[in-house]
Amino acid sequence: MDSLGSNSRDAVSSREGVLSDERMPDKRALEDAACAISFCLDNKFNEAEELLKPWRRKKHGWLKTVANAFTGRKLEEYTSEELHSELVHAECLLLRALLSFIQDENLVSFIKGGLKIRSCFQSYKSFWSMINSGRTTGANDDPEFISGTQMGLGAFNLMVSLLPGRILKILEFIGFSGNRSFGMDQLLTASVTDTLRAPLCSIGILNFDLLITHILGIGDGDIERCETILDRCLRDHPKGAIFLFLSGRAKFLRGFVDEATSLYNESVDAQSQxxxxxxxxxxxxxxxxxxxxxxxxxxxxxxxxxxxxxxxxxxxxxxxxxxxxxxxxxxxxxxxxxxxxxxxxxxxxxxxxxxxxxxxxxxxxxxxxxxxxxxxxxxxxxxxxYVWNGFTVLAQCPGLLESVLCKLDAALQYLRSDSSSRTGYLDDLCLVQLLRGICLRDQVKFSDAEECLLDVIKRHKQLTFDPYLAPFAEMELGMLYVKMQQPDKARKQLISARSNYTNFLLESRLHFRVHSALAQLDESEPDRSH
CATH class of the missing domain: 1.25.40 (Serine Threonine Protein Phosphatase 5, Tetratricopeptide repeat)
Structure with missing residues (x-):
């Protein structure tokens, strides 16, 4: 990528003359795009913008797309330029889908935009079929087109694999599918190629394992894999703010909180744009x-x-x-x-x-x-x-976990001496017991943890302010049974958390976590289903 970057930097001043040609020179365009990505990963955002400015011109490729649709041309008949145009168009729709996925935990906008997003997904499936057709199409020997297709298919499969069953059924009805292993394999394969999208695939993997699985799941991302990728990325971009940030996140999930803090601060100091x-x-x-x-x-x-x-x-x-x-x-x-x-x-x-x-x-x-x-x-x-899944990090830090448990024990002692008739008393008691149960579970005090969580569940009809505590306690009890290697009890408890409660705060978040936990159980017991 550095060699591509040097070629592009030398040629920036002459770009206007090059662009007067009717066709975009694919090799030069890829070189400049690769160089711009490298600039961004090294915090040189102004340089990246200046490099790409000459390419910013009005094109009418969408007219060709419409014409192709009406004339019934097959993808195999597209020129290389037309195929890459279709790929870039699909990537724009993919970004839109990702934004919908991130901004709306209820996924209302994701589902409302399902038909547009579906057309994007179907484009990637068509690209993939063409690449694997066995026929010489010009696409199956184009590494840039292949890696772009892998990036799109990989991202879609990872996104959809996270969705709870009730949402997944809607999306399957309009043609989606989600296979986490397949999606991750595609991104991993593309991330080690010498192509334009390789670093973007690496960033996608890192974000999925280090962030998304912890916000919309049970935090079961592969941190070791991320550390390997980060070592490679930081060798190429040692001061890259995005990689310093993600490295900090990996340290945080490992329980190295002070190192994570230093890396976050280093990322802030690395750039100001x-x-x-x-x-x-x-x-x-x-x-x-x-x-x-x-x-x-x-x-x-x-x-x-x-x-x-x-x-x-x-x-x-x-x-x-x-x-x-x-x-x-x-x-x-x-x-x-x-x-x-x-x-x-x-x-x-x-x-x-x-x-x-x-x-x-x-x-x-x-x-x-x-x-x-x-x-x-x-x-x-x-x-x-707890709402942001921070107790998974406390589990990696025995000293900090013990400190939190001491604070919870003090709160429990206060509540037992307090008036049980005051407003919100039982809700406060159940919150403390829920968090104590999680801490005790992470200290491998399974019997005590179970007692705390069952105490919350049995009071679910008495909760006035915070009925969400009962279904979350059921979910955590299911995770306790997973740790106790009692998969049948775990599955029963997780399904109860998902099915027996409605209209409570953070309901979507619980459904995401239960879905991830059940998927993890299914992997360990492939013959079972829920």
């Missing part, structure tokens, strides 16, 4: 400080995200208030500054595709609960850490 990556680092710094119980710094980075990004103001403001609340003893009313934040939280809510954002609904509910029960919340910082 791509501020959105700074916001990702601030977001991750929230959690690296939270797991250590450094609530002041967790609140500081929540505030930075609130002030500087265009992300959910509701979520960021609530998180700041929740972390500041952790500076007081359990059950103690929060101060006036936090009360004002809680009142402000609902004013920033957004809607996507006409629907509320699930995590915003959660934040608003908790803020209103705080105000309704005398300006107090029970351990809201630990609760929000």
């Amino acid at each position: 791509w501020t959105q990556l700074h916001h990702l680092c601030y977001w991750e710094l929230i959690w690296s400080h939270s797991v250590k119980g450094d609530w002041e710094n967790a609140a500081h980075f929540s505030d930075l995200t609130y002030q500087k990004s265009r992300w959910s103001k509701t979520t960021c403001l609530y998180q700041k208030a929740a972390f500041l609340s952790m500076l007081r003893d359990p059950g103690e009313p929060v101060d006036d500054l936090v009360i004002e934040m809680m009142r402000e939280v609902p004013k920033h809510k957004q809607r996507i595709a006409g629907k509320s954002i699930p995590v915003e609904k959660f934040a608003i509910h908790k803020a209103e609960k705080c105000l309704a029960q005398g300006n107090r919340l029970m351990l809201p910082g630990l609760e929000i850490l």
